[in-house]
Amino acid sequence: MTPVRQELPAGSSGKARKPAKDPIKLGRAAASAAKKRSARGKGQGATSGTKVAQVRLQPDEVVNLEMVVRQLNLASTSEALREGLRLLVREAAEDQAAEEIRAYYKGEQAPRPAGVAPATEAELQAADDAQW
Template sequence: MVPKTEKKSRASGATPRRRTPTAASTSQARQQQGGSGATSVAQVRLRPDELADLQQVMQTLKLHSLSDALREGLRLLSREATEVAASQEIRDFYQGAQAPTPSGVLPATADELAAADETEW
C-alpha cells in the first residue's frame, strides 16, 4: 500500500507496470461494460450516516458493490432529470396554462389534489 504522502502517478518517478494478459482482458471487459468506451473513476466523500444508508440500500437491493449502488443512483438521477425536463417542456408549450385533459376525463378536484400531495411512496 502506498503511504498517503506518496504520489501514485508516473510523474513521481514510478516506473510504469507492464500489463499482463489477464490485466489486459480485464481492462477490455470493463471498457465493454459501459458500451461507450473506457470507464472513468470518480470519488465521493460520504458522512458516516450516508455510508450507513448506502450499505442498507445495497443490502436491501442486493447490490454487490459500491460501484453498483452508485451507478443505480446515477441512473435514477438521470431518469428524474429527464422527467423534470419533460415537465418543463410541457409547461413551456402551454405557456403556464393548464394542460387540457383527455376527452372523457374530468379534472381533479382540490380534495383529490391535496390527497395526492399527502401520499407517501
C-alpha cells in the same frame, strides 16, 4: 568529419541495435500515442469507456449505502452508486420534459386525455395529505 564510435551502456548485450526509425514517422507515432493518452483523460481506468469517480461520503451516508446494497442484493457499492445515478438521470429527464411542456403551453392548463375529469379540490387535498 569521421563518426565517433560510442561505447554501449553498461549491461548491454553488445548486439547490434536496430537503426532508428524515420524521425517523421516516429514523431507521428509519438503524437498519436499522446493523443490516445489524453483522450483517455485523467482518472480513467484501463478499460475503454470507463472513468473512476471518487466521492466523499459522510458516515451516515456510508451506513445508508451499505444498507441499500444489502437490501437490494446489489453486487457492489459501485453498482448501487450507478443505480442512483440512473435514477438521477431519469428524474432530470422528467424535469426537462415538464419544463418543455410548460413552455409549450405558456402557462395555460395542458389538455387532459379524453375521458379524464379534472380533479376536485377534495382529491387534490387528499393527495397533498397522503404520506408515502
